[in-house]
Amino acid sequence: MNFKHTILALSAVALIASCSSKKKSNEEKDKKEMTSTNAFADVDAMKYANTITLDELRDQLYFYASDEMEGRYTGSPGQKKAAEYLQSLYEKMGVAGGNLDGTYFQTVPGSYFNKPDLTSENVLGFIKGTEKPEEVLVISAHLDHIGTKNGVVFNGADDDGSGTIALIEIAEAFKKAAEDGYGPKRSILFLHVTGEEIGLYGSKYYSENPVYAMENTIANLNIDMIGRIDKKRSKNRLHLLNR
Numbered sequence: 001m002n003f004k005h006t007i008l009a010l011s012a013v014a015l016i017a018s019c020s021s022k023k024k025s026n027e028e029k030d031k032k033e034m035t036s037t038n039a040f041a042d043v044d045a046m047k048y049a050n051t052i053t054l055d056e057l058r059d060q061l062y063f064y065a066s067d068e069m070e071g072r073y074t075g076s077p078g079q080k081k082a083a084e085y086l087q088s089l090y091e092k093m094g095v096a097g098g099n100l101d102g103t104y105f106q107t108v109p110g111s112y113f114n115k116p117d118l119t120s121e122n123v124l125g126f127i128k129g130t131e132k133p134e135e136v137l138v139i140s141a142h143l144d145h146i147g148t149k150n151g152v153v154f155n156g157a158d159d160d161g162s163g164t165i166a167l168i169e170i171a172e173a174f175k176k177a178a179e180d181g182y183g184p185k186r187s188i189l190f191l192h193v194t195g196e197e198i199g200l201y202g203s204k205y206y207s208e209n210p211v212y213a214m215e216n217t218i219a220n221l222n223i224d225m226i227g228r229i230d231k232k233r234s235k236n237r238l239h240l241l242n243r
C-alpha cells in the first residue's frame with residue numbers, strides 16, 4: 001500500500017537523519033566524527049520504521065475519518081472529538097503534550113477564525129531532543145476537514161486524515177527509538193493544526209503564539225494528502241517545498 005510505503009520511507013529517512021545514539025566509547029566516537037554521513041550506522045532504523053504497520057494505520061485512520069467525527073469541521077463537536085482522539089493516542093504511546101506544562105491542546109479562540117461562539121484547538125505532541133533539545137523540528141498536518149453538507153459527512157480520509165495518522169505513527173517510531181536510548185538529536189514537535197480548510201487558522205495561530213521560539217525552530221515538514229497517488233502524475237513522488 002502506497003500510504004504505508006510512504007510513511008516507512010519517511011520515517012526511515014527521518015530516523016537516520018535525526019536520531020542520536022547511545023553513549024559510545026571513545027573509539028566509536030572517533031569513528032563517528034570521521035564518517036559523519038554514517039554517524040548512526042549502529043542504529044537499526046528499520047526496527048523502528050517497522051513499528052509503523054498497515055494495521056495500525058488502517059485502524060486509526062478508519063476511526064479518525066469515520067462518520068462519528070462528522071467531517072471534523074473547525075470548532076464542531078466532531079472536530080473536538082477528533083482532537084480528543086489524537087490526545088488519547090499520544091497518551092497511550094507515552095508521548096508528552098507539547099505545551100510547556102505537558103498538556104496537549106493549544107486553544108484557538110473563535111474570534112480568531114470568525115466564529116466568536118466557538119473555540120477550536122491545535123493538538124501538540126512532543127519528544128525532547130537529546131543533544132540540542134532547545135532546537136525544534138516541527139512535523140505538522142491539519143486535523144480538520146470540511147464537515148457535513150446536506151446531511152452527508154465529508155470524511156476527509158485523505159485530506160488530511162492520512163497526514164494526521166502519519167504523524168501519530170511517526171511519533172510512535174521516534175518514541176520507541178527514544179525508549180531504547182536513540183532519542184532524536186533535536187526536539188520534535190508533532191503539530192496538528194486546526195482550521196486549515198477555512199483559512200489556515202491553526203498554523204497561523206501557532207506561528208503567532210509559538211510554544212517554542214521561532215528562532216529555534218529549525219524546519220517544518222507538513223504532510224497533507226498522502227493516502228493516494230495523484231493519477232495525473234505517473235510517478236510516486238514527494239514534493240518538498242522551500243519557502
Ligand SMILES: [Zn+2]
Pocket residue numbers: 142159160196224225
Ligand atoms: Zn489538506
